[in-house]
Amino acid sequence: MQERAQEKAQVRHILCEKQSKALEALEKLNSGMKFDEVARTYSEDKARHGGDLGWMNRGSMVGEFQDAAFALPVSSIFLTNLLSNTNDPSKNQSTTIKHSKMREEFVMIDGKSVRKIDWHDYNQIAEDNARTGLGEQGQPVEPSMQERSSHEFSKLYRENGFNAYVSDNISIHRSVKDIRHPDCKKKLYAENLPIVSIIIPFHDEHWSSLIRSIHSILNRTPAILLKEIILVDDASTKDFLKEKLDDYVAKLKKTRIIRLKKREGLIRTRMAGAREATAEILIFFDSHIEVNYNWLPPLIEPISFDYRIAVCPFIDIIKWDNFAYIDVWGGEQYESSFKIWQCGGQLKDTPCSRVGHIYRKFNPFGGFSFGDYMTRNHKRVAEVWMDEYKEFIYKRSPHYRKTDAGNLTKQLEIRKKLNCKSFKWFMENVAFDLPKYYPPIPLPPYASGEIRSMTAPLCVDTKHGSEHASFGLDQCLSDHKGIGGEQEFEISWRQDIRPKNREMCFDVPKNGKRAPVVLFSCHGFKGNQHFMYNIVRFAFI
Known part of the structure; x- marks a missing residue:
């Protein structure tokens, strides 16, 4: 790896006084003309048009795509050509034209030269940065x-x-x-x-x-x-x-x-x-x-x-x-x-x-409804697009199977007319990694039950709290029948702890000793919701 890092990429550039000349050179390169041939053409034009031909070595790994930055006259446009140290001009890896007067570049897309520019409105940004008051920034x-x-x-x-x-x-x-x-x-x-x-x-x-x-x-x-x-x-x-x-x-x-x-x-x-x-x-x-x-x-x-x-x-x-x-x-x-x-x-x-x-805390327009439109719409999606995979939906949410999705004839005809691919193709080519993080059939929890203190007859009780709610210990429901609470938990296959049948997880929102544990929506990416059970110490870590 060190040997590769010591190899150098060779940057060859042509300076042109006119943008048209640079574009012309770019088109020649992309049509297959070798760099040396283009360089000779512009070298011969030097006396008439003030062009320049130069060489420059720059440390880089072979094959690495880079833009070279040169100090150029304001009116100059330069064309960069990155080559490995084989000195083979035909191995052109990337070709870019930039203008030093403003941030811009020219790239070839589908055989056409496309000018790219900086679209930022710096005046608006400066004006906004100067604003003060409630809610600003x-x-x-x-x-x-x-x-x-x-x-x-x-x-x-x-x-x-x-x-x-x-x-x-x-x-x-x-x-x-x-x-x-x-x-x-x-x-x-x-x-x-x-x-x-x-x-x-x-x-x-x-x-x-x-x-x-x-x-x-x-x-x-x-x-x-x-x-x-x-x-x-x-x-x-x-x-x-x-x-x-x-x-x-x-x-x-x-x-x-x-x-x-x-x-x-x-x-x-x-x-x-x-x-x-x-x-x-x-x-x-x-x-x-x-x-x-x-x-x-x-x-x-x-x-x-x-x-x-x-x-x-x-x-x-x-x-x-x-x-x-x-x-x-x-x-x-x-x-x-x-x-x-x-x-x-x-x-x-x-x-x-x-x-x-x-995102509203609640929907204030409760008077307008088509019934349970979310379930209805999800079933329509499943029936039209998910093919045999829809069975996974029905296994997770059995009530979907009985939901009336309405007439889907038109939607199915459109899919057929457009010759759309199967949902299996979608899962294999687009969402190929989805089952790794979201299994079609939920995996069983590693363990479930109450979380009991080893030093006192108390249990963790989340009391059906909402997001951000803190919680602590209380009398164990298994020891005191008739009292209310929420003390049955699961260690999911994602290694998080959640109240049974809820998508709320134990979450540590801050770093530090004795940081609080609160309830928060389960995100499934471990981090501040990652808990492991130590069977020797009988404790979560």
Whole structure:
């Protein structure tokens, strides 16, 4: 390995005064002309065009792809060609053109030269970084006890399922924390990207959360890429979402409203917006989101190269109680994933595109329901796309088998018409590692029962606590019949401890001696939920 590390990659470059000459050289290289032949051509042009031919050695492992950085005149464009020390110019590994006046590069995609640029709006970033006040930089806002006990606070919470009182005290133009990976700030994206229509369905959305969603998009989206924002009102009943909203939106750029005469639900409302959209790409957002910096170019660039690709941003959490913008990995939409992959497309997550979303504590719109739509929809997905694998669903959730999924004839005909692949293909080629982490049939626990103290007649009792709840010891139920509690636990095959028949796990949220143990949603990745039982010491470690 040390010998390989000492080998050097040879970087050969051509300097050109004109971008056209550099592109011409790039096309010659990609058409098969050897580097030396291209170099001789530009060496002969030197007297007429001021070009230059040079050699430079740089330490690197053979075969490693790197971009060479040179100090060049402002107007120069350079072409790099990385070669191993075999001095064989035909072994061209990567070819890139960069411009020293701004961050850009040229890459060959499907035989075409594509210019990539830095899409960041540094003026907006600087303006946001200078902002101060409640909630700025995505910081949490903690109301006082007096505010929490007010009638207005409780009323807004009941109506919205999140802390709308805090939302009203945060600027509609507030800044967010840039939580992207540092490498995202360096990435370049194609200069010529398609324009987008953004569709936002809403029903009785709170004023400040809806308006903040709109301004977040307008403030952090390249204007040249945004064709329109379409708000679709799914028969809202709140007065401020009628004439007041019409007047407000009329003053905004590229934003308009369409209104449905009756309540249609999320999917039909999205489709109503899609029928009105005029851009090449459609993006659907909820009505309580905040986009992060440079979110759009990484989201749409893959689509610009292949229309069969569907792309999802990473969804971060805006906490419902204090509006803190926090980092979280997200993923959703089983049917979209199955449908896209099995029918010839690709579904990609883009970690450099981040969008914050408020997850409500509860659904405040309980009056509108199609029954148990979640179970119904899951069964429809299983019946249309999962083939024989649907039996695993029914074994885990037997009540699904009796659920009425409705008429699926049209969906099955579409799958047949598109000649979509089987779900077995999906499991073997796309989700091949899924059974390792999520077995189709749950594995039995390693052990189950009460957790009893060795020094006192007491047992661990979680008392049916919710997420973040702490717990301790209490009288053992097995010794005292008739008292309430939750003292039956399992050590799962994932080596976590959870109350029986619950997806809550013992979790240590902080490092340090005597750190508290609380209940938290089971994540299955060990870490702060990893417990092992020592059979010699009769203790968990």
